Amino acid sequence: MYALVDCNSFFCSVEKVFHPGLEGKPVCVLSNNDGCIVALTPEAKAVGLHRGDPIFKVQDIVNRHGVKVFSTNMQLYAAMSRRVTRILRRSVLHVENYSIDESFCDLHGYEAHHDLVEFMREVRERIRLWTDIPVSVGIAPSKTLAKMGSKFAKQYKGYQGVCLIDTEEKRRKALELFELADVWGIGRRTLEKLEYLGIHTPLEFAQKSEAWVRSHFHKPGLQTWQELNGIPCIDTTEVLRNQSITTSRSFGKMVTELESLKTSVATFSANCANKLRAQGSVCSTVLVFVASNRFREDMPQYSHTASHTFITPTSDTQVITQAALQCLQSIYMPGIMYKKSGVVVSGITSDSAVQLDLFDTPARCRERRELMRALDNINQRYGAKTLHLAVAGMERQDWQVRCEHRSPNYLTDINEIPVIKI
DNA sequence: TCTGGGGTCCTAGGACCC
DNA sequence: TCTGGGGTCCTAGGACCC
Numbered sequence: 115m116y117a118l119v120d121c122n123s124f125f126c127s128v129e130k131v132f133h134p135g136l137e138g139k140p141v142c143v144l145s146n147n148d149g150c151i152v153a154l155t156p157e158a159k160a161v162g163l164h165r166g167d168p169i170f171k172v173q174d175i176v177n178r179h180g181v182k183v184f185s186t187n188m189q190l191y192a193a194m195s196r197r198v199t200r201i202l203r204r205s206v207l208h209v210e211n212y213s214i215d216e217s218f219c220d221l222h223g224y225e226a227h228h229d230l231v232e233f234m235r236e237v238r239e240r241i242r243l244w245t246d247i248p249v250s251v252g253i254a255p256s257k258t259l260a261k262m263g264s265k266f267a268k269q270y271k272g273y274q275g276v277c278l279i280d281t282e283e284k285r286r287k288a289l290e291l292f293e294l295a296d297v298w299g300i301g302r303r304t305l306e307k308l309e310y311l312g313i314h315t316p317l318e319f320a321q322k323s324e325a326w327v328r329s330h331f332h333k334p335g336l337q338t339w340q341e342l343n344g345i346p347c348i349d350t351t352e353v354l355r356n357q358s359i360t361t362s363r364s365f366g367k368m369v370t371e372l373e374s375l376k377t378s379v380a381t382f383s384a385n386c387a388n389k390l391r392a393q394g395s396v397c398s399t400v401l402v403f404v405a406s407n408r409f410r411e412d413m414p415q416y417s418h419t420a421s422h423t424f425i426t427p428t429s430d431t432q433v434i435t436q437a438a439l440q441c442l443q444s445i446y447m448p449g450i451m452y453k454k455s456g457v458v459v460s461g462i463t464s465d466s467a468v469q470l471d472l473f474d475t476p477a478r479c480r481e482r483r484e485l486m487r488a489l490d491n492i493n494q495r496y497g498a499k500t501l502h503l504a505v506a507g508m509e510r511q512d513w514q515v516r517c518e519h520r521s522p523n524y525l526t527d528i529n530e531i532p533v534i535k536i
Numbered sequence: 537t538c539t540g541g542g543g544t545c546c547t548a549g550g551a552c553c554c
Numbered sequence: 555t556c557t558g559g560g561g562t563c564c565t566a567g568g569a570c571c572c
Contacts, residue, residue, distance in 0.1 A: 145540035
């Protein structure tokens with residue numbers, strides 16, 4: 115059996131930990147650049163807000179109902195996520211951290227010594243007590259069914275936060291009641307296809323023959339079908355190293371000048387390099403992309419990418435930035451109002467086994483590594499923006515994102531910890 | 537005026553190679 | 555008049571997830 119532990123309206127719940135007065139009130143968290151709603155409480159849903167709404171289109175609802183709006187603060191959410199995961203790992207032997215707000219627990223063998231529902235209720239209580247984050251738990255023989263269970267647990271108070279799907283009867287009933295569109299692995303296009311084929315509930319899909327499923331779908335569809343029938347086949351085992359790292363942003367204001375784009379690409383390159391070094395990796399390819407504002411049909415549209423492959427895999431900020439800027443130069447087109455740029459590094463391998471360039475000297479490589487270590491140490495100690503390449507810009511840039519409602523970094527910055535007045 | 541960011545996997549055409 | 559098969563890389567886009 116698997117348990118899926120899902121944090122309820124996670125980003126909103128984190129904000130509520132530090133603003134306890136918001137309990138029971140409508141709250142939402144925006145995407146980067148204060149663009150769209152990415153997380154909202156049931157109270158915010160009840161007044162007519164939806165995930166994905168651009169905030170400027172629903173501003174009147176926000177004003178009318180006094181909805182509390184936060185800018186996104188990933189640093190804060192990631193810190194809280196680590197706390198929740200740590201409690202889980204102390205409680206259950208095998209935990210797979212699937213996303214910032216979800217973890218799968220492998221409960222194989224636990225049923226011999228525990229009542230699974232009671233056991234997970236205790237875990238849930240512990241998380242609530244130690245972090246103040248409410249979670250919902252689904253327990254089932256496959257991960258897809260466990261995810262369904264967690265949604266039932268969230269929806270119906272009677273489950274007290276934990277829903278177990280362990281018998282044929284419960285599985286049937288769950289498949290009958292669940293929305294097809296909410297099944298893990300069924301997206302917009304698959305939903306359209308299923309409905310076209312006359313399938314309207316997960317149960318109808320699960321009851322089709324394997325041959326039928328194989329004839330209409332590829333591997334992902336077949337896996338979902340098996341999982342719905344209680345046959346576990348989705349492996350979410352954490353990959354040790356990611357395949358790519360992206361840093362990209364939509365700009366607060368549109369940008370036309372190459373010089374401005376350069377500061378953005380240099381900033382994002384440095385960010386990617388930092389992330390590589392932080393996880394002990396190097397990359398062999400850097401890719402740069404730029405794009406105009408796709409929502410502005412009155413303006414000429416343009417988007418393009420360019421990439422560079424390194425002879426020696428690297429995590430050196432200077433090397434990556436230099437290559438990225440050359441890529442940018444090659445795709446920059448004057449006269450375009452740019453809305454977004456980004457840097458992607460890939461071909462990621464461990465920095466402990468790098469094949470050196472025949473014509474480079476080991477001493478020089480060592481010096482570069484020492485330089486990067488010094489840079490990281492200084493930035494860690496005195497703040498992330500203490501040392502950076504001049505090409506990343508010295509003043510605030512006009513492309514920088516808006517975030518007008520950001521909470522302090524209560525958990526990760528000593529200068530921003532909560533102050534309690536008695 | 538304002539419309540997110542970070543991932544994975546897959547497909548496909550064109551350019552180029554032998 | 556006849557014009558293959560197998561491969562890589564680049565670029566773009568679709569589908570799904572959180």
